[in-house]
Amino acid sequence: MKSERIILGIDPGTNIMGFGLILCKKNQISLITMDVLKLNKLSDHALKLKKIFETTLSLIKKHHPDEFAIEAPFFGKNVQSMLKLGRAQGVAIAAALLMEVPIFEYSPKKIKQSITGKGGASKEQVAGMLAHILNLKEVPKYLDASDAAAVAVCHYFQNKNTSQAENYTGWKSFLNKNPEREVK
Secondary structure (H helix, E strand, C coil), X not given: CCCEEEEEEXXXXXXXXXXXXXXXXXXXXXXXXXXXXXXXXXXXXXXXXXXXXXXXXXXXXXXXXXXXXXXXXXXXXXHHHHHHHHXXXXXXXXXXXXXXXXXXXXXXXXXXXXXXXXXXXXXXXXHHHHHHHCCCCCCCCCHHHHHHHHHHHHHHHHHCCCCCCCCCCCHHHHHHHCHHHCCC
């Protein structure tokens, strides 16, 4: 794993899409940027999807992230809302696929738990803890932006130890590297 990498986090939405980019250097993370794409002035759903795709593509071209992390759609009561959210997620993922950026998906509960320690944390709690983690002077204005940055930070937390972890190709490989563990 590289000693320095950029992670793009996306909080998909058809009215507001949040995005956040973090820089990971060794064991430290810092915020590059976070903001929202406001789509509520567009009435046509297809045009919203096009704008999500274009914006995600633009962010990738500008910042060259090494990894792309996105919040998975959650199961709500309104099927139409879930469908629209899934489409928004899909076009953002398509932009990452087009640019060949590895994609990682996290449930809202996993993201909240990773940032706050509680899977049922509120958006405000996530934003407050994120401000602490990233040493921000103030809590982010837009909760969708902080949610997106939280997706990126969650991905960092989930994968920060993978470069230090031992990789094994199988049981024989494990025993070769740990001969004292073999049962004779």
